Amino acid sequence: MGDDFVHPYIPNSVPSIKKKMLEEIGANNADELYAEMIPDRLLLKREMDLPPALPSEVDLKRHVSELMAKNKTTEDYISFLGAGCWQHYVPKVCETIQNRSEFLTAYAGGSHSDLGRFQANFEFQSLICDLLDMEVTGIPTYDWGAAAGNGVRMASRMTGRSEILVPMNVSPARLQILESFCGSATPEREIKIKMVEMDKETGRVNIEDLKSKMTAEVACVYFENPNYLGVIEADAKEISDIAHDIDAESVVGVDAISLGVLASPASYGADIAVGEAQPLGVKMFAGGGSCGFLATQDEERYVAEFPMRLVSLATTSVEGEYGFGQALYDRTSYMARENAKDWVGTTTALWGITAAVYMSLLGPQGMKELGETIIQKSNYTAGLIEEISGVEVPYRGFFKEFPVKFNKPVEEINKKLLDYEIFGGKDLTKDYPGLGDSALYCVTEMHTLGMIEKLDAALKEVLA
Amino acid sequence: MKVKEYQAPRWNEPIIHELTSPGERGFIPPQAEEKIKKKVGDASSLIPGSMLRKKAPALPELSQAQVLRHYLRLSQMTLGMELEIDLGIGTCTMKYSPKINEELAGMIADIHPHQPAETMQGLLEIAYEFGDKYLREISGMDAFSFQPPGGSVGCYNNALIMRNYHRDKGEPERDEVITTIFSHPCDAATPATAGYKVITLYPDPETGIPDTEALKEAVGPKTAGCFITNPEDIGIFNKNIDEWTGIIHDAGGLCSYDQANANAIMGVTRAKEAGFDMLFFNLHKTFSSPHGSSGPGSAAVGVTSELEEYLPTPVIIKKDGAYALDYDRPKSIGKVRDFMGNLQVVVRSYAWSMALGAKGLREAAEVSMINSQYLVDKVKKIKGISLTYPGRRVDQGRWSLEQMKADTGIGISEVNRRVIDYGIQSFFTSHHPWLIPEPFTPEPCETYSKADIDYWCAVLEKVSEEAYSNPELLKTAPHNSSNHRIVFDGFNDPKKWAMSWAAYRRKHLE
Numbered sequence: 003m004g005d006d007f008v009h010p011y012i013p014n015s016v017p018s019i020k021k022k023m024l025e026e027i028g029a030n031n032a033d034e035l036y037a038e039m040i041p042d043r044l045l046l047k048r049e050m051d052l053p054p055a056l057p058s059e060v061d062l063k064r065h066v067s068e069l070m071a072k073n074k075t076t077e078d079y080i081s082f083l084g085a086g087c088w089q090h091y092v093p094k095v096c097e098t099i100q101n102r103s104e105f106l107t108a109y110a111g112g113s114h115s116d117l118g119r120f121q122a123n124f125e126f127q128s129l130i131c132d133l134l135d136m137e138v139t140g141i142p143t144y145d146w147g148a149a150a151g152n153g154v155r156m157a158s159r160m161t162g163r164s165e166i167l168v169p170m171n172v173s174p175a176r177l178q179i180l181e182s183f184c185g186s187a188t189p190e191r192e193i194k195i196k197m198v199e200m201d202k203e204t205g206r207v208n209i210e211d212l213k214s215k216m217t218a219e220v221a222c223v224y225f226e227n228p229n230y231l232g233v234i235e236a237d238a239k240e241i242s243d244i245a246h247d248i249d250a251e252s253v254v255g256v257d258a259i260s261l262g263v264l265a266s267p268a269s270y271g272a273d274i275a276v277g278e279a280q281p282l283g284v285k286m287f288a289g290g291g292s293c294g295f296l297a298t299q300d301e302e303r304y305v306a307e308f309p310m311r312l313v314s315l316a317t318t319s320v321e322g323e324y325g326f327g328q329a330l331y332d333r334t335s336y337m338a339r340e341n342a343k344d345w346v347g348t349t350t351a352l353w354g355i356t357a358a359v360y361m362s363l364l365g366p367q368g369m370k371e372l373g374e375t376i377i378q379k380s381n382y383t384a385g386l387i388e389e390i391s392g393v394e395v396p397y398r399g400f401f402k403e404f405p406v407k408f409n410k411p412v413e414e415i416n417k418k419l420l421d422y423e424i425f426g427g428k429d430l431t432k433d434y435p436g437l438g439d440s441a442l443y444c445v446t447e448m449h450t451l452g453m454i455e456k457l458d459a460a461l462k463e464v465l466a
Numbered sequence: 467m468k469v470k471e472y473q474a475p476r477w478n479e480p481i482i483h484e485l486t487s488p489g490e491r492g493f494i495p496p497q498a499e500e501k502i503k504k505k506v507g508d509a510s511s512l513i514p515g516s517m518l519r520k521k522a523p524a525l526p527e528l529s530q531a532q533v534l535r536h537y538l539r540l541s542q543m544t545l546g547m548e549l550e551i552d553l554g555i556g557t558c559t560m561k562y563s564p565k566i567n568e569e570l571a572g573m574i575a576d577i578h579p580h581q582p583a584e585t586m587q588g589l590l591e592i593a594y595e596f597g598d599k600y601l602r603e604i605s606g607m608d609a610f611s612f613q614p615p616g617g618s619v620g621c622y623n624n625a626l627i628m629r630n631y632h633r634d635k636g637e638p639e640r641d642e643v644i645t646t647i648f649s650h651p652c653d654a655a656t657p658a659t660a661g662y663k664v665i666t667l668y669p670d671p672e673t674g675i676p677d678t679e680a681l682k683e684a685v686g687p688k689t690a691g692c693f694i695t696n697p698e699d700i701g702i703f704n705k706n707i708d709e710w711t712g713i714i715h716d717a718g719g720l721c722s723y724d725q726a727n728a729n730a731i732m733g734v735t736r737a738k739e740a741g742f743d744m745l746f747f748n749l750h751k752t753f754s755s756p757h758g759s760s761g762p763g764s765a766a767v768g769v770t771s772e773l774e775e776y777l778p779t780p781v782i783i784k785k786d787g788a789y790a791l792d793y794d795r796p797k798s799i800g801k802v803r804d805f806m807g808n809l810q811v812v813v814r815s816y817a818w819s820m821a822l823g824a825k826g827l828r829e830a831a832e833v834s835m836i837n838s839q840y841l842v843d844k845v846k847k848i849k850g851i852s853l854t855y856p857g858r859r860v861d862q863g864r865w866s867l868e869q870m871k872a873d874t875g876i877g878i879s880e881v882n883r884r885v886i887d888y889g890i891q892s893f894f895t896s897h898h899p900w901l902i903p904e905p906f907t908p909e910p911c912e913t914y915s916k917a918d919i920d921y922w923c924a925v926l927e928k929v930s931e932e933a934y935s936n937p938e939l940l941k942t943a944p945h946n947s948s949n950h951r952i953v954f955d956g957f958n959d960p961k962k963w964a965m966s967w968a969a970y971r972r973k974h975l976e
Contacts, residue, residue, distance in 0.1 A: 012829055020836065029839070038857075049825070053823070056820050083580045102538070104546035106756045107756045111891045112891070119540075123759075125967075128968065132968065147803070178800040185660070187628075188662070227517075238517060261523065264513065264519055270516075286578050288579050288581075288805070300969050317953055318951060330963075339897075340654040351758060353761075355537075362482050363493040373509065382506050420584075425581055425582075447495055
């Protein structure tokens with residue numbers, strides 16, 4: 003390293019300081035020290051071949067900004083994309099808290115020095131439990147799919163059974179994640195996924211097919227509500243009952259933002275609730291906003307199977323003062339390594355804290371009104387564009403998403419919509435060939451009547 | 467160096483549910499326009515009756531300023547890395563994440579992952595080029611994916627590649643993996659989740675060096691591969707690592723390198739020359755992205771060209787001068803995370819790497835390593851503390867307070883409650899099992915100045931003196947923190963634990 007290299011991120015790059023430290027260590031340079039630790043044959047004896055550095059923040063900001071200027075965002079275009087990542091409004095207070103240095107840069111400190119972090123974790127747990135009508139959840143996990151993977155594995159361990167039933171109307175991406183979680187290098191530990199038909203008329207789970215596949219081998223049924231196609235599963239209670247009839251678990255995946263207006267998982271008999279918290283105050287970040295949760299009632303047999311950290315309220319040596327700690331910590335992989343319940347790791351705690359702020363801001367009334375606005379706007383959009391010749395909206399009874407069937411290929415339509423600065427719905431053609439040339443449209447509180455009318459006008463021209 | 471007393475904010479903040487004031491509200495959602503309402507009617511008429519929420523959720527009701535105040539107070543009672551000398555949290559000491567990178571990462575906040583690739587060329591360029599121009603050179607691997615959203619998922623991803631690889635080769639009977647006890651727990655837990663039996667090797671008890679003879683005995687026709695952290699979590703670099711990968715390969719297995727923490731070896735030694743087939747880097751560690759109270763993070767997984775076809779989909783590719791998402795990969799393991807992972811983390815890491823360049827990355831590694839030697843020499847002089855195995859540590863060391871505990875009754879639990887009174891964060895102890903008794907694991911990465919390290923060591927020295935002169939002071943610590951010593955016997959008791967306010971109310975208040 004040249005003697006003149008001083009970088010603002012590396013205080014001890016100052017040559018005189020480094021020299022003094024080396025003197026105290028009793029070494030001449032870094033190479034000499036590395037040579038004591040790493041065999042010569044493994045040392046890289048050349049400078050890495052990397053692009054030129056931009057050590058000045060001024061140049062760096064300009065460079066990255068220029069690259070980013072090549073992007074269009076959902077602020078630039080009107081977007082009707084959903085399918086697991088959704089554009090909702092983020093209240094400013096959410097971002098203020100999320101960007102606080104303390105939460106942004108905390109990591110694994112103790113429960114005294116990080117009291118606020120533990121309490122914010124606990125409050126996320128409490129608030130999401132309020133929406134679900136459940137009592138136990140933990141630090142949020144990576145995304146809805148990972149939560150579903152953990153959930154069905156819990157059900158399999160609890161029941162000692164190795165088959166799960168999954169309807170065709172769950173997210174294809176989440177199904178792929180489930181397949182990852184259910185496979186096994188040891189065949190006898192593999193969990194078999196058996197698919198259940200969806201009702202072609204309603205887009206809901208085909209109850210008769212579910213009944214016919216429910217055998218004593220089934221650990222759980224995993225369904226989504228609203229399902230991937232946006233449709234609300236009106237028979238959710240019956241699905242849970244069918245599972246319970248053979249002592250299987252009912253596992254449901256939900257979009258948390260629907261729960262101001264939709265019945266809670268517990269109210270229709272779900273034993274394990276999983277889902278996505280990104281809509282609760284977290285921006286999309288090209289998919290980086292995902293935040294999954296996993297919850298159950300407060301029964302030991304469930305709690306013992308959770309993989310993630312579970313923050314419990316506790317007491318301190320001072321009467322009336324709150325403290326926090328981790329419940330049943332021995333089940334985690336930090337303690338039990340390969341004998342743990344799946345694994346625990348760095349997941350999405352900051353998004354959980356943000357979601358806690360969101361739920362606190364909205365309260366029961368805000369969550370209800372928001373759900374009402376979304377459902378009214380999405381239904382209005384469906385009704386409006388259905389009037390266009392060549393457009394069909396096959397299902398009703400949805401929350402914020404719905405398939406739209408066209409008389410032309412979706413790829414072609416979506417390409418033309420870009421000229422109107424519109425991102426059309428997610429193409430369903432490959433994943434749901436039975437739906438023909440369909441796209442999944444998403445409408446939220448972010449869409450004004452004017453935006454919806456722009457879509458209507460654009461589709462009329464594109465399909466003409 | 468004189469240590470300073472620190473007083474943490476102590477707000478005695480209630481749980482948010484206790485602050486509820488019925489009728490208050492913090493946010494008003496937009497209403498559907500009149501035209502829309504008139505056309506579609508009441509929302510309740512659009513929801514199947516069986517699925518209409520009948521009982522409102524028990525969320526608290528607060529006005530906006532009250533919500534803000536509450537969470538600001540909670541943030542103040544959190545000792546984030548930016549506020550203190552955080553080098554005690556080794557195995558993953560967080561480095562400084564430049565504030566400008568928050569702004570740059572924020573530029574993708576409103577991008578939807580299913581936008582046409584042509585509308586996110588800038589983002590895809592950053593991700594592709596970071597893998598192609600930086601990580602490939604730093605590791606010697608051939609192809610990268612950023613889909614895993616955390617280090618453990620990177621490790622899990624590699625277990626899935628291993629699983630598919632052996633299946634494709636017609637050797638599904640390979641169901642054993644090998645790791646070492648000082649590899650991170652994810653190197654055992656994630657292959658186990660993927661269905662592998664895990665064989666854990668212990669080091670030579672005198673030297674702490676991973677035992678090559680034990681490896682030779684462990685391999686066989688059932689060996690699927692190995693998952694190895696190096697430098698190990700105690701800071702010792704396995705000098706025989708290339709011999710290890712040779713032994714695994716000779717047995718027909720694959721080798722996955724846990725480089726979550728490559729902080730002190732970037733540009734110094736690489737996965738390729740060590741003989742690995744795949745690796746993962748924790749970007750929210752080695753490549754600078756804030757830890758966010760525990761995520762979102764990102765693992766960059768790198769593989770050799772032989773394994774490239776197994777990477778999770780979509781893979782970001784460059785074709786005819788444009789960047790695209792490739793979903794058509796028949797041999798892919800599928801998905802470990804929806805979408806493309808946490809790309810905001812990748813943006814930060816790209817910016818950080820660009821700010822440093824080849825010289826700067828190597829300098830960051832060298833300074834981390836020198837800082838580590840400097841800290842070892844200082845801590846060695848403190849009473850009651852010892853470094854368990856001989857020899858130099860690369861990036862961090864695992865120390866023991868066994869002597870202090872024997873002399874005074876004070877161990878790591880008490881020390882951890884006392885150091886925070888001087889404004890430095892509690893230390894990371896060790897994952898389990900605690901082969902090294904009363905452990906702690908400092909890692910002074912390149913972010914910390916000589917003065918920072920001197921201060922941190924001065925605090926440790928002061929606390930050691932207190933342990934010998936006034937152990938009661940440590941037993942009753944903390945004294946200046948946001949709350950007091952936890953006195954609670956319910957963490958393993960179903961009647962007492964409470965993971966939500968609803969559970970707490972039911973168990974403890976009613």
